[in-house]
Structures are given as structure tokens and as C-alpha cells.
Amino acid sequence: DIQMTQSPSSLSASVGDRVTITCQASQDISNYLNWYQQKPGKAPKLLIYDASNLETGVPSRFSGSGSGTDFTFTISSLQPEDIATYYCQQYDNLVFTFGPGTKVDIK
């Protein structure tokens, strides 16, 4: 099975800061990489699909890029409501895999 890693595992940033999270797959997954936001006590919410496509209704400050094994998720200007844990996810050969998550909070 493909393994997913994320870094950092947590970060603290100021409102307005640019925040970047990376996700790495153990083998080439083309651009089939998705990003989710999960707030405490809530179900995850899809933000980005197929590496760089913004889900309908998601603010444009969220973006994603990458292909192959290395992917990046960016919040261009961190807002207080962005405090959450962010997960990457891939699908390959009938198996779905989530990354371990990155917890984002306000400094």
C-alpha cells in the first residue's frame, strides 16, 4: 500500500501569514491527491481535489499543487477560522490512504 507523510505535524502562525503544508506519497500517484480540513468535533471537509482543484464554495486563499510524490497545500493568508487539522488523502489500487494530519493554530 502507498504510505502518506505530512509535514509539519503542527504549526503556529499569525493571522495573515502564508501557511504551507507538504504531503509526500511513497510512490507516484500522479495528481490524485486530495486535501481536507477538520475542525474539532466536526466531520472533515473537502477543500482541494486532484491536487489543485478548489472544491466549490471553498475560499480562494486555499490552494494546492504538486504531482508524482510531492504535494503542497497553501493558505495564502491565514484567518482565525482556518484553525483546524488538515489531511491529505490518495487512492491507489483499491486502497484509500490519509496522511497523519497537520494541526494549524494561531500564534
Place this chain on the structure above:
Amino acid sequence: QVTLKESGPVLVKPTETLTLTCTVSGFSLSNARMGVSWIRQPPGKALEWLAHIFSNDEKSYSTSLKSRLTISKDTSKSQVVLTMTNMDPVDTATYYCARMSCSSTSCPRGYFDYWGQGTLVTVSS
């Protein structure tokens, strides 16, 4: 409006079998570009994918839990059922069902665009 809702026991005893039902609305389980997965999350921990059922009834399972899991669907009732045998306290978690969608160019590689609210299952004697 797409919704998914999990139902099942909140408490199970060790060694028992857990049966969870996901009732969906707003889409059909026979839609070729959709499927439903079960995903769980132990308290304070990361998401863990468990099982998936495709529109053509093909099924897939987590490699580590495959021997304990069975997923099935009843399209006429708009329900997806997950059973997990031999429950253990480490299986205590919030269990989510989620709809997987895929684009015409990416299927079956998909993304989870709608989620249920989740149901907390505690395993304890």
C-alpha cells in the same frame, strides 16, 4: 441535497460484532461515478480509511483490517452497511461514512465530497 447519516450502537463489548448503517439521500448508490466509504477516527488521532463499496458492488478494504470487515449495500434502501468483527477497546472511535466522487478523467480515483456527522462507538465491557 446530499446527506449521509450513520446509525448503530454507541457501546459494544469486546469480542462482539459491530454493525453500522449509513443511510444516504440526494444521490443514488448506483451512480457510476460515486461510491461510499467508511472511515474512522480514534479520539485525538488521525483519520483511518476502513472500507469502500463502488456503484458496481466492487468492494475494497483496509489491508490491516480486511479480515474483520464486511461492507455491503442495499441500493433500494439507499443504505451501506459495515460490519466489524471481534471488537476491541482500541476500536473505540468516531465512525464516518463518506461519499466518494470522481471526475470523468480520474475515476475510480476519487475524493470524499460529502460526509456524515459521524457516530462515536465505544468498546468496553
